[in-house]
Amino acid sequence: MYHLTKSLYLLATSKEEYSVLLLGLDNAGKTTLLEKIKELYLANPPRPRTTPIPPTVGQNVSTIPFPTLYLKLWDIGGQHTLRALWREYYASCHAIVFVVDSTDVPRIEEVKATLEEVVKDEGTEGVPVLVLANKQDRDESLEITALKDVIMPVLVKLGARDSRVLPISALEGLGVKEAVEWLKLRVMWNKESRPPNMR
Numbered sequence: 001m002y003h004l005t006k007s008l009y010l011l012a013t014s015k016e017e018y019s020v021l022l023l024g025l026d027n028a029g030k031t032t033l034l035e036k037i038k039e040l041y042l043a044n045p046p047r048p049r050t051t052p053i054p055p056t057v058g059q060n061v062s063t064i065p066f067p068t069l070y071l072k073l074w075d076i077g078g079q080h081t082l083r084a085l086w087r088e089y090y091a092s093c094h095a096i097v098f099v100v101d102s103t104d105v106p107r108i109e110e111v112k113a114t115l116e117e118v119v120k121d122e123g124t125e126g127v128p129v130l131v132l133a134n135k136q137d138r139d140e141s142l143e144i145t146a147l148k149d150v151i152m153p154v155l156v157k158l159g160a161r162d163s164r165v166l167p168i169s170a171l172e173g174l175g176v177k178e179a180v181e182w183l184k185l186r187v188m189w190n191k192e193s194r195p196p197n198m199r
């Protein structure tokens with residue numbers, strides 16, 4: 001009886017947890033985005049940092065609670081040598097956020113090739129992909145339409161898979177809530193193909 005009651009209690013109180021990978025080249029703004037999401041959604045966010053964010057070597061993980069689900073965000077280092085590690089995370093993820101530095105025009109072909117490798121990988125099959133055109137607060141950032149011209153041909157290759165390109169400024173928070181709302185909906189819509197963990 002105790003075990004049955006405990007199981008029922010756990011069933012009633014547990015929530016679905018979805019893992020979201022934050023990928024993108026080094027300096028794209030992944031860690032800045034993670035910090036902004038924590039600031040916007042955590043009841044007790046960490047104190048604003050007073051020093052610049054160092055490049056991520058490895059990963060930062062944060063779980064954001066919402067009334068009906070948890071989003072577990074994995075911010076993974078984007079330096080060239082670290083990108084080979086991304087594949088290790090594909091099998092257990094429910095969505096991918098690919099962050100682009102919209103001011104980094106000289107590396108736009110590298111962005112395209114890297115995104116292509118991610119979406120082509122069999123480990124990401126069926127996973128919703130959100131591309132974030134970051135640093136829109138900067139004057140020299142590429143217009144969202146120009147960025148879409150580069151990115152959309154890659155996303156079209158996804159076929160029926162859910163994908164979107166959104167403009168954001170991770171630093172200022174512009175577009176961040178819209179991005180999070182998109183993610184929450186898409187992971188739930190896709191849950192038959194990628195079931196959540198219960199927590």
Ligand SMILES: Nc1nc2c(ncn2[C@@H]2O[C@H](COP(=O)(O)OP(=O)(O)OP(=O)(O)O)[C@@H](O)[C@H]2O)c(=O)[nH]1
Pocket residue numbers: 024025026027028029030031032033052053054055056057076077078079099134135136137138168169170171172
């Ligand atoms: N102006 C502006 N700067 C940004 C924005 N987002 C990030 N940055 C800056 O871009 C630089 C790199 O940001 P990070 O968040 O460390 O980039 P990252 O993608 O985590 O980089 P790696 O950890 O090396 O993969 C930092 O100087 C940030 O302050 C933005 O929206 N606007």
Ligand SMILES: [Mg+2]
Pocket residue numbers: 030031032054055056075076077078
């Ligand atoms: Mg980082």
